[in-house]
Amino acid sequence: MELSWFILTLLLTVYKSNGEIRQEPEIFANRSSTVTLTCEHDNSDHYRLFWYKQAKGTVDLSLMVFSASQNQANIEEPFKSQNSKYAATRPEIMMSTLQINKLDTKDSALYYCATSTHYPAYFGNGTKLTVLGKNIQKYPxxxxxxxxxxxxxxxxxxxxxxxxxxxxxxxxxxxxxxxxxxxxxxxxxxxxxxxxxxxxxxxxxxxxxxxxxxxxxxxxxxxxxxxxxxxxxxxxxxxxxxxxxxxxxxxxxx
Missing domain, CATH: 2.60.40.10 (Immunoglobulins)
Known part of the structure; x- marks a missing residue:
């Protein structure tokens, strides 16, 4: 009976450690403008938070932001050295923002938010950012x-x-x-x-x-x-x- 209770408790703990991560599915923006991506999750035990960028046509993820706690979010290299192009906030444990300034078409990518207690990290579905390089829309x-x-x-x-x-x-x-x-x-x-x-x-x-x-x-x-x-x-x-x-x-x- 004690073993059954231990297994049940472990299952509940694993389920809680996952939680839900919410991100905007897609965002359109014009060149030279500023966009703010938002990440919200529902597990207060996940005090670690990450932002990743996946460039078009690649499977590699580049770490942009690491936050170890509330009110603390660090831009990682090589993004940190790009003249204040990026800014991140963590006003609450369960909420973070990533701001991208002076948008260029190269910023078009998938941006993933992930959270964890230790390991592994759990990922949201990502936000697809499209920076419009032309003032046109062409139907397929x-x-x-x-x-x-x-x-x-x-x-x-x-x-x-x-x-x-x-x-x-x-x-x-x-x-x-x-x-x-x-x-x-x-x-x-x-x-x-x-x-x-x-x-x-x-x-x-x-x-x-x-x-x-x-x-x-x-x-x-x-x-x-x-x-x-x-x-x-x-x-x-x-x-x-x-x-x-x-x-x-x-x-x-x-």
């Missing part, structure tokens, strides 16, 4: 390529159709893609680019998503839809393309 052009047939298993002769949905020539790069069949979202056999790529000539972004469908499902009775959601900081819009087993393609814009 969306297409589905003609399906390609691929033999996945020659011994069992199972064939699958690969549908590729391409969103291109848009700015900024805040888009998401989903596939649906009827009213149901498709999540299996879907591979979407982890982030949009930038054309250095046009400065516009492109992204693609691929869906594998069994040949038996790719019939005139089934209509597969690719929906691209675009957020240009003032308006959220959607473009949907759809294709049936006959290969017909249509475009719906809302």
């Amino acid at each position: 052009d969306v297409t589905i390529t003609e399906p390609t047939l691929k033999i996945l298993n020659t011994t069992r002769c199972k064939e699958k159709v690969t549908l590729v949905c391409v969103a291109e020539n848009f700015y900024p790069d805040h888009v998401s893609i989903k596939w649906t069949l009827g009213d149901k979202e498709i999540t299996e056999d879907v591979a979407t680019d982890p982030y949009a790529t930038k054309d250095e000539n046009t400065k516009m972004f492109n992204i693609s998503s691929r869906l594998k469908v069994s040949k038996k499902e790719f019939t005139p009775k089934n209509t597969f839809r690719c929906t691209v959601t675009f957020n240009n900081s003032t308006h959220v819009s959607e473009k949907t393309v759809y294709i049936t087993g006959t290969g017909g393609i249509s475009l719906d814009i809302s």
Whole structure:
């Protein structure tokens, strides 16, 4: 009985040590302006707090801020030496801010807040900061390529159709893609680019998503839809393309 109570207590302690970390999902800002990112969490035992930056196209995290307690937040190198570009506060144990001044397009990145007692640190979902390099917003052009047939298993002769949905020539790069069949979202056999790529000539972004469908499902009775959601900081819009087993393609814009 004592052992059971010990296990229960340990489980409760581990659950409490995690908690919830809240950050704004995304922020748009203009060049040369100032932005303030906010982090809030609900565990007063987590007296350590960190801010990390993940630059576009990388998986590396760079430590920007370390706070060991309330009213104390230190900017770490190499960010510390960048002429007061960054400032951090910790007015409460469960709240912190990160201010970034004189914004440039290089500041566009994911900024993560993390907290801990000792180890490990628990991360929030991050804030995606987009610094607008141009005074424009360009909605994406969306297409589905003609399906390609691929033999996945020659011994069992199972064939699958690969549908590729391409969103291109848009700015900024805040888009998401989903596939649906009827009213149901498709999540299996879907591979979407982890982030949009930038054309250095046009400065516009492109992204693609691929869906594998069994040949038996790719019939005139089934209509597969690719929906691209675009957020240009003032308006959220959607473009949907759809294709049936006959290969017909249509475009719906809302």
